[in-house]
Amino acid sequence: MGTDPVHLVESVYLGKDHLLYEQPYHDVLAAYRSLSFEKDKDFPEPEDHVSVEFQFMAKLCRWTSQTLDKKDVENAIAYLNLQKEFLRDHLIKWVPQLSRKLESTATTGFYKALAHLTLGFISMEDELPDHLGKVLKGTNSNAK
Secondary structure (H helix, E strand, O other), X not given: OOOOOOOXXXXXXXXXXXOOOOHHHHHHHHHHHHOOOOOOOOOXXXXXXXXXXXXXXXXXXXXXXXXXXXXXXXXXXXXXXXXXXXXXXXXXXXXXXXXXXXXXXXXXXHHHHHHHHHHHHHHHHHHHHHHHHHHHHHHHHHHO
16 A cells, blocks of 8 residues: 555556456456356455456466366367466456556565566466467377
8 A cells, every 4th residue: 555556456457447346347257257267255355356367367277287187188278268368358468567566666575576476477478378279289180
């Protein structure tokens, strides 16, 4: 908190008036509902909070892994595509801005490092679904 707080919700960064519960919030809810994902009921923050969006991505990663364990490459590729879509429609659009603001306003090394790591993770994550999808498509076509 303070005079220049770092907001942790997408709608504040991407909404028309930069307020809570604007259109980005509803877009995130639609993405969650399409896959029957719900945030923990005990977590009091909005669904477009950065931690909930990362939880959703983690769930997509688990689903991808589970389908690969079953050697279901087609559905694994579908989950990778969902990861890429959510990342590009949501996280890529606002988490870098959040990270830069956190890094510039943080008064401790911990939060500066967290912001730096998050920015690096988002950059890496942007490339991963495409790369894995290509690998899996090659594996899937070789199996036929």
